[in-house]
Amino acid sequence: MFIDKSMTRDVLTVDPGTSIAEANELMSRNRIRHLPVIDQDSRLVGIVTDRDIRSAMPSNLLSEEAVAREIKQIALLKVKDIMTRNVVTVSPMNTLEDALLLMQRTKVGAFPVLDLQGKLIGIISVRDLMRAFINVLGIEEAGTLLCILAEDKLGQMKRIVDAITEERIPFGSILVARYWEEGKRAVFPYLLTSNVARVKAKLEGLGYTLLNPMQWSLDQLPKKADKISE
Amino acid sequence: MKRTGLLYDERFLLHSTNQGHPECSDRLEIAYGALKEAGLLSQLTLIQATPARLKWIERVHSPRHIFRFEEACMLDLGELDNPDNQICKDSYDIALLAVGGILKTIDLVMEGKLDNAFCAVRPPGHHAEINRALGFCYFNNVAIAAKYLQEQWGVQRVGIVDVDAHHGNGTQQIFFNDPTVFYYSIHEHPSFSFPGTGREFERGIEEGEGFTLNSPVLPGQGDEAYQELLQRDLFPAFASFKPEVVLLSAGFDAHMDDDMSNINLSSEGYSWIMQRMVDLAEAYANGRLISILEGGYSLKRLPELIKNHLEILLDK
Numbered sequence: 001m002f003i004d005k006s007m008t009r010d011v012l013t014v015d016p017g018t019s020i021a022e023a024n025e026l027m028s029r030n031r032i033r034h035l036p037v038i039d040q041d042s043r044l045v046g047i048v049t050d051r052d053i054r055s056a057m058p059s060n061l062l063s064e065e066a067v068a069r070e071i072k073q074i075a076l077l078k079v080k081d082i083m084t085r086n087v088v089t090v091s092p093m094n095t096l097e098d099a100l101l102l103m104q105r106t107k108v109g110a111f112p113v114l115d116l117q118g119k120l121i122g123i124i125s126v127r128d129l130m131r132a133f134i135n136v137l138g139i140e141e142a143g144t145l146l147c148i149l150a151e152d153k154l155g156q157m158k159r160i161v162d163a164i165t166e167e168r169i170p171f172g173s174i175l176v177a178r179y180w181e182e183g184k185r186a187v188f189p190y191l192l193t194s195n196v197a198r199v200k201a202k203l204e205g206l207g208y209t210l211l212n213p214m215q216w217s218l219d220q221l222p223k224k225a226d227k228i229s230e
Numbered sequence: 231m232k233r234t235g236l237l238y239d240e241r242f243l244l245h246s247t248n249q250g251h252p253e254c255s256d257r258l259e260i261a262y263g264a265l266k267e268a269g270l271l272s273q274l275t276l277i278q279a280t281p282a283r284l285k286w287i288e289r290v291h292s293p294r295h296i297f298r299f300e301e302a303c304m305l306d307l308g309e310l311d312n313p314d315n316q317i318c319k320d321s322y323d324i325a326l327l328a329v330g331g332i333l334k335t336i337d338l339v340m341e342g343k344l345d346n347a348f349c350a351v352r353p354p355g356h357h358a359e360i361n362r363a364l365g366f367c368y369f370n371n372v373a374i375a376a377k378y379l380q381e382q383w384g385v386q387r388v389g390i391v392d393v394d395a396h397h398g399n400g401t402q403q404i405f406f407n408d409p410t411v412f413y414y415s416i417h418e419h420p421s422f423s424f425p426g427t428g429r430e431f432e433r434g435i436e437e438g439e440g441f442t443l444n445s446p447v448l449p450g451q452g453d454e455a456y457q458e459l460l461q462r463d464l465f466p467a468f469a470s471f472k473p474e475v476v477l478l479s480a481g482f483d484a485h486m487d488d489d490m491s492n493i494n495l496s497s498e499g500y501s502w503i504m505q506r507m508v509d510l511a512e513a514y515a516n517g518r519l520i521s522i523l524e525g526g527y528s529l530k531r532l533p534e535l536i537k538n539h540l541e542i543l544l545d546k
Contacts, residue, residue: 142357142364142399142425168313193314194357194365194396194424195252197489197527213422213492214449 003099004092006132007113007122013038016045016080023079024053034110034123037083042119044112046083056082089114090124096132099124137190138172144196147211148187148203149179160187163206167199186211231273232517234543235338235347237331238262239279242352245324247316252490252527253366258352264533265540273544275344279331279351281323282374286333289377290370290404292361299325299368315363325353325368332375332522333382339475339518340383346511346519346543348480350536354524356398356479357425364400365425372479372522373404376411379475386410389473389515391464392417393503394481394524395491397428397444401479407438412471414464416456418484418491419446443467449492453499456484460506468510475518476511482526482535490527500535504542519543 013036014023023035027050037046056077058070090099090111099111103126110125134140150156157176164171172190179186191199200210243255265271287296302310303322310317328351338344355371357364372390379385390405392398392415405411420426434442445459468476484493485500495503511519521539526532 139426142427144424144426145422170312192312194490195314196424197252198250212449 001096001132002092003090003094003096003113003124004122006096006128007092007124008128009122011036011112011120011123013120014048014079015039016078016083018079019075020048020053020056020077020079020082021075023048024050027053032125034125035079036087036112036120036123037079038120044087044089044114044118044120046080046085047087047112048079048083049109052082052084087112091115092121096129100129103129136173137175138192139190141172141192142194143172143190143192144194145213146187146189146191146196146200146203147213148189149209149211150185150187152183152185156185157187159206160189160203160208163202164189164191164199167202169193169195169199232345232543232545233343234274234540235277235335235344236265236271236274236540237277237279237335237347237349237351239327239331241279241324241327242350244318244320245352246318246320247366251316253353253525255352256529257526257532258350260529261350261533261536264537268537270537270540270544273546274540275338275347277331277335277338277347279327280334281326282330282333284326286374286378287326287329287369289381290360290373291358295361295363299363310363310368312364314365315368316366317368321353321368328352328355329369329371329374332371332520333378335520336375336378336383339520340379345517346508347521348536348540348543349520349522351523354481355522356392356394356401356481356524357396358400359403360400365396366525367400370400370404372398372477372524373401375477375520375522376405379477380410385474387412387471387473388475388477389468389471389510390414390477390479391507391510392479392481392524393484394479395484395488395493396424396481396525397446398479398524399425399427402427402432402442402444405438406434406442407436409434409437409441412441412443412467412473414443414445414467415479416445416447416459416464418493419448422449423491441471447493450494452486452494453496453502456495456499456503460503465506465510468514472514473510474515475520476507476515478507478519478521479524480521480526480539481524482532483528485526485528485531485535487531488526488528490525497531497534497538501538501542504539508542508545 113122170192175188358367358370376388397417428444483490486494
């Protein structure tokens with residue numbers, strides 16, 4: 001899952017001399033939050049976000065007079081005056097997982113994608129990642145999710161997949177997650193059928209426990225010593 | 231007592247699915263037997279089906295879908311696109327017959343010869359989309375009924391209530407941009423149940439925005455949740471929409487004994503809902519309620535639920 005398959009290729013950009021009013025207009029009209037700033041050679045020199053622009057605006061605690069004065073000054077500001085110059089970028093050979101983990105680590109919502117020559121060729125944002133993962137989960141197709149508890153040992157997935165395949169049920173996706181109980185895994189096959197009663201009974205017959213979906217919560221996963229999140 | 235119609239035709243049993251398939255002909259046969267045994271048939275107007283004209287199917291479905299369905303049956307392929315959608319040589323003809331029977335029932339209600347009716351049809355319809363079969367459904371019976379009411383009978387506003395445990399994705403899709411047909415569905419939450427649509431934020435688009443309404447119900451919930459949600463969502467919606475005819479997608483698979491959902495409605499809970507449907511039809515539609523069978527797979531419970539439903543329609 002490489003970034004260049006999921007990134008947005010038609011990137012809206014501005015040059016360093018663009019006024020911030022114009023940049024603001026461009027973002028709100030296109031409902032985006034990030035504008036890469038490039039020079040004449042398509043080389044990335046910075047990035048400006050809707051937040052950078054908001055921060056440049058006068059505080060609403062100021063007097064009317066002061067606001068008017070500040071707005072005059074702001075009107076003179078260019079993108080280069082407020083942009084972030086130290087941009088976190090990725091390459092098309094980075095993966096979606098790289099981007100996901102990097103977003104969590106840097107708390108940045110979009111990364112410009114640069115080719116080996118440093119030219120801007122795309123942007124990958126939270127929105128692109130969401131689309132990619134909705135696609136991976138297959139949840140836009142009609143189907144039913146099963147929640148199965150299995151021993152964490154070799155061959156369990158095969159048994160589960162075989163049992164479902166014997167019922168001639170097509171798969172949308174299958175997700176395996178850690179479980180809060182030691183030595184167990186939670187398996188979530190998303191099945192492209194409305195008819196799961198029989199396969200559920202079959203899986204129970206094979207000794208699997210079907211989890212009550214109402215009891216399942218990602219928060220109940222064992223807490224990992226998480227260096228990344230904070 | 232009301233003049234209530236019952237559409238039932240033995241030929242509906244000819245749409246045959248593989249052994250073990252939940253949408254089987256036993257569903258209807260056993261239910262009809264129970265009505266007979268209870269002595270209810272003599273109080274009902276029995277309606278025999280005649281095949282629908284293709285032009286009514288075409289008001290909802292693409293020619294591509296119609297032809298593929300017909301061809302798959304002629305070639306006896308056994309299924310259409312997914313093992314869920316099992317077909318036999320007769321399935322296409324029976325699906326046409328089911329729609330035709332419903333249109334005939336509509337005529338009787340609109341001519342004033344009947345007050346209301348229940349259509350005990352197979353195959354069901356509410357998952358069928360414009361261009362594909364899905365979830366045991368080939369032609370969207372209730373959607374075609376709505377179009378027929380509008381075009382044949384000049385009805386301006388049709389209200390559809392879908393109480394099947396599964397969301398009627400097909401019906402929603404067909405009327406998503408249409409402000410003249412209000413689609414309301416109450417069903418098991420899509421994260422836990424087929425087909426994965428019918429979330430609260432799906433409310434119609436363009437001119438149809440606000441004319442689709444979904445009440446997802448969490449697994450394990452039952453009578454109380456349904457009563458709350460119908461009162462919170464459906465009743466005010468219909469009070470402002472004022473449907474001239476109410477169509478009901480009557481699915482009985484939200485019963486606690488039905489293993490096709492995790493919803494726990496009791497038989498009494500179903501009766502409460504069905505009584506409210508009659509009340510809504512009385513309030514806005516001069517009593518015109520046409521109920522069309524969708525799901526309901528518990529061979530133990532379906533006959534009882536259909537019998538209760540008919541007694542409520544009859545207002546015995």
